[in-house]
Amino acid sequence: MTEIPLEIQKEIKKHQGLSKSKILKRALFIFIGAVLMAVGLEIFLVPNQVIDGGIVGISIILSHLLDMKLGLFIFLLNIPFFFIGYKQIGKTFAISTLFGITILSITTALLHPVPAFTEDVLLATVFGGIILGVGVGIVIRYGGSLDGTEILAILANKKLPFSVGEIIMFFNIFILGSAGFVFGWNRAMYSLIAYFVAFKTIDVVIEGLDESKSAWIISEHYQEIGDAILARLGRGVTYLNGEGAYTGDNKKVIFCVITRLEEAKLKSIVEDLDESAFLAVANIAEVRGGRFKKKDIH
Numbered sequence: 255m256t257e258i259p260l261e262i263q264k265e266i267k268k269h270q271g272l273s274k275s276k277i278l279k280r281a282l283f284i285f286i287g288a289v290l291m292a293v294g295l296e297i298f299l300v301p302n303q304v305i306d307g308g309i310v311g312i313s314i315i316l317s318h319l320l321d322m323k324l325g326l327f328i329f330l331l332n333i334p335f336f337f338i339g340y341k342q343i344g345k346t347f348a349i350s351t352l353f354g355i356t357i358l359s360i361t362t363a364l365l366h367p368v369p370a371f372t373e374d375v376l377l378a379t380v381f382g383g384i385i386l387g388v389g390v391g392i393v394i395r396y397g398g399s400l401d402g403t404e405i406l407a408i409l410a411n412k413k414l415p416f417s418v419g420e421i422i423m424f425f426n427i428f429i430l431g432s433a434g435f436v437f438g439w440n441r442a443m444y445s446l447i448a449y450f451v452a453f454k455t456i457d458v459v460i461e462g463l464d465e466s467k468s469a470w471i472i473s474e475h476y477q478e479i480g481d482a483i484l485a486r487l488g489r490g491v492t493y494l495n496g497e498g499a500y501t502g503d504n505k506k507v508i509f510c511v512i513t514r515l516e517e518a519k520l521k522s523i524v525e526d527l528d529e530s531a532f533l534a535v536a537n538i539a540e541v542r543g544g545r546f547k548k549k550d551i552h
Contacts, residue, residue, distance in 0.1 A: 281353065283396040288354045290389030291400055292361035294452075298382025300324065301370035303437040305445045306386060306452065307426030308403035309335070315429075315436050323366065325359035335402025350398030358400055379444045383451030390452065391459025466538040469520055471508040472496065473531035480508050482523045487516055511538065 295314075299306065305314040313327035332355045340348035372378050393400050407421040414421065426449060434442035473479055480491045489510050496505040512520055517535060524531050 280350065280396045280398075284350055284354045284393050284398045285357050287389040287392030287396070287398075288357035288400060289361050290392070291386050292358050292365055292389075294382045294384075294386030294389060295324070296362050296365035297368060297371045298378045298385065299448060302373070302375050302378040302382075302444075303441045304375065304379050304382065304448050305430065305433045305437070305441075307429055307449045308401040308422075310401055311426070311429040311433070311445075315432060318436060323363050325361075325363040325366075328362065329355060329359040332402045335405045338402070339399070339405050347397060347399070350393075350396070351400075354393050354398040354400050375441075375444055379448045380451055383448040384455050386448070387452035387455025388459055391456040394456065395460050467512055467514060467517060468536050468538050469508075469510050469512055469517075470534045470536075471510075471524055471531055472505055473508070473524070473528040475528045475531070476506040476508050479524055479527050479531070482527060483508070483510055483520065486523060487512065487519060489516070 295306065295310070298304075300314060300317075303318075305311045309331050310328060313324055313331055316322070316327050317324040332351075336348055336352050336355070339351055370378065372381075390400055399405070403422055403425055407425070410416075410421050416424075430442055430445050430449060433445050437445075471479060476493065480493065483489050483491050489512055491508050491510040494507040494509055496507045497503070498505055510520075520535075521533065524533050
């Protein structure tokens with residue numbers, strides 16, 4: 255196995271604080287994610303003429319029209335975005351992305367002769383989308399990317415009055431729509447289903463099935479509510495000082511982090527102690543440090 259150059263290791267540690275074991279862990283999971291995406295493409299979607307969005311979708315169309323290997327187009331079309339990512343986002347991201355795209359390109363070439371797992375287009379669409387989404391989600395979670403569309407959207411966002419998500423959606427509607435002229439409109443609609451399934455699967459992989467949530471509670475009975483959360487949920491709370499903009503009254507704000515499975519119980523606690531309490535709950539992508547640990551719910 256080729257050792258990672260010392261200067262790259264220093265740069266990664268400087269910007270990301272990653273140890274050698276964490277670097278290897280990141281490489282392993284990006285490898286697994288890229289292989290899974292290749293399986294979703296070559297074993298399920300591509301043989302049934304169903305495409306993905308982004309650069310991969312363009313690569314599938316070009317591969318079909320020019321009768322050339324899919325992996326070649328995936329690699330070549332993503333090269334410009336590798337350099338853009340290197341300049342705009344950083345060396346660690348660029349290296350992770352290049353590694354992932356290289357593995358994806360090689361694996362699609364190796365899997366191309368393998369026959370489709372199923373010829374049922376709907377089954378291929380759903381399961382291909384799931385497997386692809388799991389692969390992409392793993393790569394994103396470990397700091398890489400398998401498609402340059404996101405990088406292009408980030409750059410376009412600086413000059414256009416649209417969000418990154420809106421720009422990506424525009425690109426993908428155009429790409430998936432183009433599939434209708436190449437593979438037929440039925441396949442284009444199946445492609446839209448595959449894209450939606452993959453999109454939702456990516457969210458699950460990145461955030462987890464048991465994602466964390468933040469809760470903000472304002473109540474005159476803050477002490478009782480805080481004690482109840484600690485006793486009945488086993489969650490620590492933080493009391494923040496606030497001031498009502500309209501009344502100017504001083505308020506105590508309870509802040510705590512819970513899991514999705516604990517949300518209903520938290521609402522029950524607050525309603526039991528103060529029906530008029532203000533409660534806001536929001537999703538959190540990641541929680542680190544402190545005493546927060548995800549627990550089994552019995």
